[in-house]
Amino acid sequence: MAVYKAPRGTHDIFGQLALALEKLDMISRKMFKKHNFKEVKTPIFEDVNLFTRSIGESTDIVEKEMYVFEDRKGRKLALRPEGTASLVRAYIEHNFNQTEPVGKFFYSGEMFRYERPQAGRYRQFSQMGAEYLGNPSPNADAEIILAASEILKALGIKDIKIHLNSLGCSSCRAGFRQKLVEYFSSIDDLCEDCRRRLEKNPLRLLDCKIDAAKFQNVPTMQECLCSDCKTHFEQVQNLLKSAECEYEINHKLVRGLDYYTRTVFEIRSASVGSQDALCAGGRYDNLVEELGGMKVPSVGFALGCERVLMAAEKNGFFNGLNDGxxxxxxxxxxxxxxxxxxxxxxxxxxxxxxxxxxxxxxxxxxxxxxxxxxxxxxxxxxxxxxxxxxxxxxxxxxxxxxxxxxxxxxxxxxxxxxxx
Ligand SMILES: [Zn+2]
Ligand SMILES: [Zn+2]
Known part of the structure; x- marks a missing residue:
């Protein structure tokens, strides 16, 4: 008899972990609902173009990590690698801009990425996230960041750190890209990925783990922000301060997706190593339009349940888990x-x-x-x-x-x- 095992990079969830996941789901739903985010459940697979279009062709996700397949009628589909694109697709498809007075939504479910399996990282993983659509104001950014950190705190994770940056808008980012291309071109021994991405997506070089040490005095987006973007970023920070929320500016934070504009952030925890985020997000003012909708400036975040649970476990989240x-x-x-x-x-x-x-x-x-x-x-x-x-x-x-x-x-x- 053949012995079957769960496919590489996947895992069965049972026992304590199943209870912990249930508790995480309960706590985060409660928080989402307090903020008046409404749930949207989207399909696990979508037209592959939805993701290539939104996430960007020269991103790791689209280049290397998507599960793409054809169905029996030859439709090219992909298992969803993240939740935002699907939510935006649903938003446009159901005219939520007309039916929902405030565009606040949340989702929760399995995502799929073909990555090298490592601690807390799986090829099928759970994410939950919130999206605030149709609000260009800095208070939407602040609310999203606060909601994310409230969930992590409610799970008992004490050592969280919010990393914050602004990527500007399409006009001021062009200047930054130019500066980056000039800067990176002066470095000879860039890794293969960086050399390939230099022209198409120079921002991504900022988070290259191989070359990080070579990049000293890299130009920062802050120097290039136009006055609107600068004001927006300052207001986000003032709002966070008014809510007594601590954060730090991280100039190298660019996120691995092309659709972000202005605010980007990550929330990290020393409990699970400070390199990888428990939670990340940002503003995407052009994505809805890019996917065929109106201009709907938006901001959102997603958190990875497996990594969040790893951090929560180190903070005692698994103690006393029971059903009754x-x-x-x-x-x-x-x-x-x-x-x-x-x-x-x-x-x-x-x-x-x-x-x-x-x-x-x-x-x-x-x-x-x-x-x-x-x-x-x-x-x-x-x-x-x-x-x-x-x-x-x-x-x-x-x-x-x-x-x-x-x-x-x-x-x-x-x-x-x-x-x-
Ligand atoms: Zn700008
Ligand atoms: Zn590199």
Whole structure:
């Protein structure tokens, strides 16, 4: 028999990690909703051109990392490598600019990139993100950055650092590109990727990990910002300060996607190495138009759930993860099995407030009864499951209208009235 394993770069999520992911989802949804972001679920695959057009042809994602395939009718599709392009596509397709008074949306789901697998980085990974469409004002940028950092803080991640930069608009960035091309052309031993990208996408050279040490006194975008972009960037910073949000300016922050304009940011954590971001985003004032819509200046962020959970785990997020307290239903006399089974269903649905009447407060999980096990093996199972209480159906008690509740921690037993 062949032995099958999960494909390279993918992983099965179960146990503690599944619970942690659920908790992350719950916390972030709560935060998104507080900020009035509305959920949009888009398909996992889209027309490949949506991504090449939006993310940019000379980006790592499009050049090397997309899962592209043809369906049976020869349509060229790609598994989504990120969430923004799909959300913008949906925004245009459903005229959200007319139906939604404020263009605030969030998404959550699996993304796919063919990358070299490493700690916290998978070829199928989970991302969630928010997009604020149709608001050119710096307060949208600030709200997006604050929402992202609030989620990370709510997960207990203490050592986060916000890196902030502005990439300017199409007019002032041209001057920056020119300066960069001149600067990089004076360096002889650029790596292969950098040499290839120098003309097409000189900004990307700024985040080359191979050549980083060679780049001293690189021109910065700040020197090139036009007055509108400069004011916008200053206002974003003032708003962050007004919210007591700490950040630092990082001139080398360019992000790996072509669509960003003005504000870009990353949130990093020393808990998982300060090179890779837990969360990243920025403004994209031309993307909606680029994809066939109106001019809709927008800003958004995405966070990578796997990396965020790695950082959260180091901050104690996985302690005390559980679904509730297990109540185990045991049967001492098998002739009572049907009564026990009926009881477990009453308890599940809290019929006649039975759970409260018996003192089972809060989140309870019900396991049992089993009809093919001795009482001893039922108790063993209850212990292995970590049950806090066991309800025992025994003939003598039941004939007197009672059942027994055993506290599995103190081993105390008490009889309580139960009329079936
Ligand atoms: Zn500008
Ligand atoms: Zn390089």
């Amino acid at each position: 307290e297990i109540v185990f239903i045991a049967v001492a006399d098998q002739e009572l099995f049907y009564h026990a089974f009926a009881f477990s269903n009453k308890l599940l649905t809290n019929k006649d407030n039975i759970a409260d009447a018996l003192g089972f407060n809060g989140n309870i999980i019900i396991e049992g009864p089993f009809n093919d096990k001795s009482l001893k093996s039922q108790f063993k199972l209850a212990d292995r499951l970590g049950a806090k209480k066991t309800v025992i159906f025994g003939k003598n008690e039941f004939d007197n209208g009672k059942i027994v509740i055993k506290d599995m921690v103190t081993k105390e037993q008490k009889e309580v009235l139960y009329k079936n």
